[in-house]
Amino acid sequence: MLLAWLSRRLAPKRICDHCRHFHHFQALADGGVGRFHTVEVCRNPASPFHNLPVPPARTCDFFEQVQEPANR
Numbered sequence: 001m002l003l004a005w006l007s008r009r010l011a012p013k014r015i016c017d018h019c020r021h022f023h024h025f026q027a028l029a030d031g032g033v034g035r036f037h038t039v040e041v042c043r044n045p046a047s048p049f050h051n052l053p054v055p056p057a058r059t060c061d062f063f064e065q066v067q068e069p070a071n072r
Contacts, residue, residue, distance in 0.1 A: 016042065016054045020064040 016022050021044035026036040042049040047062040049055055 014059050014063045014065075016040070016058045016060075016063075018066055019044070020066045021047070021062075022054070022066075 019042075021042055023041045023043045025039055025041075027039050040054040042052060042054055042060070044050055044060075044062050044064070047060050049060060
């Protein structure tokens with residue numbers, strides 16, 4: 001039982017942060033405010049979330065593992 005738990009815990013997670021098509025950037029809201037807003041967008045053309053914000057579940061069926069997680 002412990003071995004099964006450890007294998008699930010250490011397995012690569014299928015979340016958007018580790019997807020090859022995950023894009024993270026900062027943008028100004030309206031140009032008049034000096035605050036940056038963080039925007040996370042899916043760039044996978046096959047995904048229903050293409051060019052849209054990352055879904056709240058942070059995963060989809062079109063996940064593709066990246067070799068190294070994105071630096072932030």
